[in-house]
Amino acid sequence: MHRECICFCHLTAYKDAKILFRFRWVALQLVELETCASLGELESQLNDLPGGLEETYDRILQKISPKHRADVKIFLQWLAFATRPLALAELAETVTIDMKSGHIPTYSFRNRYKDQHDVLVRCSSLIVQSQGGISIL
Amino acid sequence: MQNEALYFRISDKSSHALITQISLAYLLQFNRLGPLDENYLLNDRPLADYAARHWITHAISCGINKDECASISILAQKLLEPGTAPFYNWVRMHDLDSFCTKPSELARAGFSIPGPLYYAALTGLEKVTQNLLDNSADVNAQKGHYVTALQAASACGYEAVVKLLLENEADVNAQGGYYTTALQAASAGGYEAIVKLLLEKETDVNVLGGRYGTALQAASAGGYEAVVKLLLENEADVNAQEGYYGTALQAASAGGHEAIVKLLLEKETDVNVQGGHYGTALQAASAGGHKAIVEILLEKEADVNVQGGHYGTALRAASVRATAVGRDTERNAERNAERNAVLAGDPKWIRLLCNTILITDIPS
Numbered sequence: 198m199h200r201e202c203i204c205f206c207h208l209t210a211y212k213d214a215k216i217l218f219r220f221r222w223v224a225l226q227l228v229e230l231e232t233c234a235s236l237g238e239l240e241s242q243l244n245d246l247p248g249g250l251e252e253t254y255d256r257i258l259q260k261i262s263p264k265h266r267a268d269v270k271i272f273l274q275w276l277a278f279a280t281r282p283l284a285l286a287e288l289a290e291t292v293t294i295d296m297k298s299g300h301i302p303t304y305s306f307r308n309r310y311k312d313q314h315d316v317l318v319r320c321s322s323l324i325v326q327s328q329g330g331i332s333i334l
Numbered sequence: 335m336q337n338e339a340l341y342f343r344i345s346d347k348s349s350h351a352l353i354t355q356i357s358l359a360y361l362l363q364f365n366r367l368g369p370l371d372e373n374y375l376l377n378d379r380p381l382a383d384y385a386a387r388h389w390i391t392h393a394i395s396c397g398i399n400k401d402e403c404a405s406i407s408i409l410a411q412k413l414l415e416p417g418t419a420p421f422y423n424w425v426r427m428h429d430l431d432s433f434c435t436k437p438s439e440l441a442r443a444g445f446s447i448p449g450p451l452y453y454a455a456l457t458g459l460e461k462v463t464q465n466l467l468d469n470s471a472d473v474n475a476q477k478g479h480y481v482t483a484l485q486a487a488s489a490c491g492y493e494a495v496v497k498l499l500l501e502n503e504a505d506v507n508a509q510g511g512y513y514t515t516a517l518q519a520a521s522a523g524g525y526e527a528i529v530k531l532l533l534e535k536e537t538d539v540n541v542l543g544g545r546y547g548t549a550l551q552a553a554s555a556g557g558y559e560a561v562v563k564l565l566l567e568n569e570a571d572v573n574a575q576e577g578y579y580g581t582a583l584q585a586a587s588a589g590g591h592e593a594i595v596k597l598l599l600e601k602e603t604d605v606n607v608q609g610g611h612y613g614t615a616l617q618a619a620s621a622g623g624h625k626a627i628v629e630i631l632l633e634k635e636a637d638v639n640v641q642g643g644h645y646g647t648a649l650r651a652a653s654v655r656a657t658a659v660g661r662d663t664e665r666n667a668e669r670n671a672e673r674n675a676v677l678a679g680d681p682k683w684i685r686l687l688c689n690t691i692l693i694t695d696i697p698s
Contacts, residue, residue, distance in 0.1 A: 258339040270342055271356075274349040278395075280388050290381035294359045301409065302355050304363035 228322035282330030350396035357385035369441035448478035458492035481511030489519035514544030524558035547577020580610020588618035613643020
């Protein structure tokens with residue numbers, strides 16, 4: 198269901214930014230609703246829908262565990278500024294570099310995710326995987 | 335915005351800097367001189383391809399040529415260190431210099447790879463160029479598509495790098511490579527400031543060779559009037575014969591650069607010189623459908639009966655051109671009619687288009 202919304206978002210992107218935001222909001226809500234396990238959860242989630250896009254993003258960002266924040270930020274920066282769409286395998290590799298301040302950044306095998314799909318899990322509903330690669334929702 | 339969300343604020347500069355740092359650090363891990371394995375790169379080092387191709391774009395976006403990116407300059411200098419494995423491996427993965435050869439050649443021998451200074455010049459990395467020169471890199475090394483760092487920087491229009499190289503005694507008259515001289519390279523791109531710099535160093539204006547034969551022909555082909563004037567002021571020979579178009583007049587005629595044709599004719603250019611792709615200037619102008627230039631050339635008594643060149647005669651060139659244009663006009667008329675019909679029913683058409691996109695875009 199939300200795939201259609203995303204396609205529609207891309208379509209409308211060129212026509213009207215306001216409509217685009219509206220669809221983005223819908224798409225984000227649908228992703229959130231999908232995570233509800235029970236009817237009760239679904240009902241309370243529906244009763245507590247955030248008002249605007251900004252608030253929606255705020256909520257999703259707040260839910261990201263402090264432990265994972267640094268990685269998620271790196272993923273988002275790459276997705277926002279890479280010159281071409283990235284594959285999941287490529288995106289997962291971006292956190293293999295040790296960026297401790299005061300040292301020259303170096304590749305560290307230890308930082309690699311054992312399961313690439315953890316990238317998607319950690320970014321919660323902020324990013325989506327499609328045939329063309331990963332993109333920010 | 336909540337504090338937690340504030341953490342995720344990003345800017346374009348800092349993001350490009352981060353991507354550059356990660357890309358460079360990623361490339362620096364390939365520190366063995368032996369040939370690279372394609373499967374290993376593809377499966378075990380999936381970011382290598384992106385890093386090799388795009389780090390320079392990100393480096394320039396974050397301002398590596400200004401003073402503000404010291405940490406990135408250090409990393410870039412580490413990658414572009416002469417004779418080191420990461421440098422060779424970067425070029426093996428993605429050679430920015432490859433116009434004729436394959437862009438990635440994972441087992442390429444180190445001796446066939448131009449030095450880091452050449453790549454710094456080719457990509458306009460000023461700080462890195464400066465650093466390499468300070469560390470006594472050979473400014474006149476000859477290797478690569480453009481053969482010298484000076485020709486590479488001239489061809490790509492990096493004025494600051496050209497200045498640095500000239501200050502460090504780069505030979506302005508070195509010959510070889512695609513454009514033969516730095517002057518021809520700069521002329522082909524229409525980089526007036528660089529042409530001036532090279533002329534100030536008393537480079538030879540009339541060297542023959544390379545893609546365009548002479549610097550004057552290169553500037554004429556591109557339609558760079560200011561550069562043509564500069565070269566003529568410095569006694570460029572209008573009747574030199576060499577290169578793709580044979581003469582500067584033919585080059586200007588082929589491109590339809592009327593002002594340059596006039597400039598060249600003022601300097602007593604011979605209109606009937608034969609040679610080059612189109613045989614004569616008249617054939618070149620005819621093939622391009624440049625009526626005004628054809629008229630100017632005929633006024634100067636260009637011979638219409640000369641045989642030779644790509645089309646055989648000027649008349650045949652003109653008729654081939656006319657047929658092609660006729661065909662295009664017909665096709666364009668058809669297309670315009672179609673488009674107008676579609677635009678007349680605007681809303682319906684948009685919906686139809688949306689539906690088509692929606693259906694084809696959703697994976698089943």
